[in-house]
Amino acid sequence: MMRKNYYRKLAFMVTLLTILLAYQKYTSREKEPFPEVKFITSHSNSADLSNFDPNTLDKEQWQKLGFSEKQTATIMKYKDIVGGKFISKEQLKKCYAISEEKFSELKSFILLPEKTEGGNSKEFKTYGKKEIIISGKFNPDQFSANDWLKMGFSEKQAEAILKYRNYLGGSFISKEKFKECFIISPENYNKLEPYLILPTKTPTTFKNLAQNNAVKTKMQYHYFDPNQLDFEGWKAIGFSEKQAVTIINYKDRNLRGSFKSLEDLQKCFVISAEKFQEMKPYIKLQEKQQEKTDFSKTDLNTITFRQLIEFGLDERSAGSIIGFRKKLGGFINKQQILSTYNIDQDLVQKLISTAPLNPSEVPRYSLVDAPEEWLKNHPYFKYSADKIIFYRISNPDDRKIWKLLKLKPEYEERMRLYIK
Structure with a gap:
C-alpha cells in the first residue's frame, strides 16, 4: 500500500513538472533573444586615427572606426535616445556597443568634454519642457534667433529651428511643415499652432520646389589638389569646421604633411565613401617639386x-x-x-x-654679466654656474673668476668660446 502511494506521488510530481515546462516554453516563445554584440577591436589602427567629433559621424564612418553594422546601428540609436547629440566622453562610454578596450583606443581622439556638466545628461531630454511665452499671432518665417530665445527656446533649439527653415528653402511653407521640425515638441506645437500665420496644408508644388532647391544647392566642384587646400578650402567643398580641422590634422600628423595618394585621402574617416566618390573625379594630386638645397x-x-x-x-x-x-x-x-x-x-x-658656418649671431657674454639662466642652462657652463654666480659677487672681474674656478684646461677652452 505504501509503495502504491509512493508511485502515485511520483507520477503527480512528473506531471506537474511537465506542465510547468510547457507553460514556460509557451510564455517565452515570442520573446526574441537579444542580438549578440560582437566587438571589433582590430579593424581600425590607432596610428591612422585623428581627432573626431562623434556627433558628425555617419554609419559608414563609424564602421571605418572598426564597428560592425549592428554596433553602428546601436550607437546611432543610443545617440537619438540621449537627445540626438553626445555631450561628453563619459556619456559616450555608457553606450554598451562600445567595449572598454575600444573606448580606451578612441578616447584621446574624441572631441568632447571628459564629463557631462552637472554630472548628468538631461540637457537633451528637456526640449519642450520650458514655459513658452506667446504674445500674439506671428509669422515664424520672420523670426530671428533672438525672437525664438525671447519666446523661451534655448540657443541650440533656436539655431536648430533656423537651420530647419533654411533647409526648407527659407520658409516653413505651412503649419504641417512647421510641425515636422524635430526640435519643437508636440506639446509646444499645440501651444503655438493657433498663433502661426501660415497655411494649414503644404502646397502640392512644394515637392518640386524642394527638388529644385536640391539641384541648386548641389556642390559645384572644380579641380583641386588636397595638399593645397587650407581650412577655408575644405569648408568650401562641403565639410564642416570640425571635419576640416580633422582632415588637416590627419594630413599633418598622420601623413607628415601631405596626401601621397587617393588611398591616403580615402582613409580619412571623416570623409564618407559617398563624399569621396563625389570628389574623386576632381582630385588632382601634384608631386611637389622641392628645390634642391645648395x-x-x-x-x-x-x-x-x-x-x-x-x-x-x-x-x-x-x-x-x-x-x-x-x-x-x-x-x-x-x-x-x-x-x-x-x-x-x-x-x-x-x-x-x-657647408659654411657663421657664428656672428651666437650670444656671448662675460662671466660678470652673463644671465644666471643662461649660465645654468648652457651645456658648457651649467656645472660651474653656481660658483661663477657666487664668485662674481665679491670679485666682479673675469680674470679673477677664471683663477678661482680652477678648471681643467679643456673645460675652460670650450667655455671661452662663448665669452666675449
Whole structure:
C-alpha cells in the first residue's frame, strides 16, 4: 500500500513538472533573444586615427572606426535616445556597443568634454519642457534667433529651428511643415499652432520646389589638389569646421604633411565613401617639386632638420644636431658639430666640409654679466654656474673668476668660446 502511494506521488510530481515546462516554453516563445554584440577591436589602427567629433559621424564612418553594422546601428540609436547629440566622453562610454578596450583606443581622439556638466545628461531630454511665452499671432518665417530665445527656446533649439527653415528653402511653407521640425515638441506645437500665420496644408508644388532647391544647392566642384587646400578650402567643398580641422590634422600628423595618394585621402574617416566618390573625379594630386638645397651656401647655424635629412642624415642624427645647436645658442666652430652625440661621423664630416658656418649671431657674454639662466642652462657652463654666480659677487672681474674656478684646461677652452 505504501509503495502504491509512493508511485502515485511520483507520477503527480512528473506531471506537474511537465506542465510547468510547457507553460514556460509557451510564455517565452515570442520573446526574441537579444542580438549578440560582437566587438571589433582590430579593424581600425590607432596610428591612422585623428581627432573626431562623434556627433558628425555617419554609419559608414563609424564602421571605418572598426564597428560592425549592428554596433553602428546601436550607437546611432543610443545617440537619438540621449537627445540626438553626445555631450561628453563619459556619456559616450555608457553606450554598451562600445567595449572598454575600444573606448580606451578612441578616447584621446574624441572631441568632447571628459564629463557631462552637472554630472548628468538631461540637457537633451528637456526640449519642450520650458514655459513658452506667446504674445500674439506671428509669422515664424520672420523670426530671428533672438525672437525664438525671447519666446523661451534655448540657443541650440533656436539655431536648430533656423537651420530647419533654411533647409526648407527659407520658409516653413505651412503649419504641417512647421510641425515636422524635430526640435519643437508636440506639446509646444499645440501651444503655438493657433498663433502661426501660415497655411494649414503644404502646397502640392512644394515637392518640386524642394527638388529644385536640391539641384541648386548641389556642390559645384572644380579641380583641386588636397595638399593645397587650407581650412577655408575644405569648408568650401562641403565639410564642416570640425571635419576640416580633422582632415588637416590627419594630413599633418598622420601623413607628415601631405596626401601621397587617393588611398591616403580615402582613409580619412571623416570623409564618407559617398563624399569621396563625389570628389574623386576632381582630385588632382601634384608631386611637389622641392628645390634642391645648395649646401655650399647653407649656414650650419641656420640649416633645418629637413635640409639635414635631404643631405642624407637619418632623423636621429639630424635631431641631435638641431637639439645640441639649440642648447648652445649656436655653433662657434665646426668641431663642436662633430662632438654631437648619436651622429653619423663620416656623413657629418662631409657636411661640415661642404657647408659654411657663421657664428656672428651666437650670444656671448662675460662671466660678470652673463644671465644666471643662461649660465645654468648652457651645456658648457651649467656645472660651474653656481660658483661663477657666487664668485662674481665679491670679485666682479673675469680674470679673477677664471683663477678661482680652477678648471681643467679643456673645460675652460670650450667655455671661452662663448665669452666675449
